[in-house]
Amino acid sequence: MKTYIISDGDYKTSIYETLSGQVDAFFENRGFEIEKKSIQKGELHFCIGCYGCWTRKPGECVIEDSMAQINQTLNRSDVVVYLSPIVFGQYSPNMKNAIDRGLPNVLPLFVKKPDGTTGHPARYPSKPQMIIIGYGDEVSKEDARLFKNIVEHRRDIEALVFSGEQENISISLDKLKLERIKG
Numbered sequence: 001m002k003t004y005i006i007s008d009g010d011y012k013t014s015i016y017e018t019l020s021g022q023v024d025a026f027f028e029n030r031g032f033e034i035e036k037k038s039i040q041k042g043e044l045h046f047c048i049g050c051y052g053c054w055t056r057k058p059g060e061c062v063i064e065d066s067m068a069q070i071n072q073t074l075n076r077s078d079v080v081v082y083l084s085p086i087v088f089g090q091y092s093p094n095m096k097n098a099i100d101r102g103l104p105n106v107l108p109l110f111v112k113k114p115d116g117t118t119g120h121p122a123r124y125p126s127k128p129q130m131i132i133i134g135y136g137d138e139v140s141k142e143d144a145r146l147f148k149n150i151v152e153h154r155r156d157i158e159a160l161v162f163s164g165e166q167e168n169i170s171i172s173l174d175k176l177k178l179e180r181i182k183g
Helices: 014-029 067-075 093-100 141-153 169-174
Strands: 002-008 033-039 079-087 129-135 158-162
Touching (some): 014 033, 014 129, 079 093, 141 158, 158 169
Parallel strands (some): 002 033, 002 079
């Protein structure tokens, strides 16, 4: 089993270090192979909405930067964990960009889901379980609620909030299904 941990390189605070250590220990203790990626400001270009990943190069972004490698590693993983600071109730710009640039991993059509919503189906037969853990030194209840609502609106990413050094994220991670999901 493999987990891919993607973090925002611009927000490596002491609370991040605590959270990162707990996440690493959690997956190591369960026998997961861990690969990490830290994204810096300006490392990834923003999605330009050209849909070239659907038409010109299906399954691959036409923008040439490190996102192609990120998507390849993501698709070879069983679990992907994004570690993001909570900025005004949502994930950071670097994490939003990385998540948005995952568009090549879905197909360019809409399907009706069992819950009545519509969305893009996965491009591949299975996909990794995706989790985003928001963190911050002083995350208000309202910011935590807003963060979870924004993330869970995507319906394909589990949202957790880590707000203190005394907290143990392992308890929350233990409640999740940590394996690939059929597409």
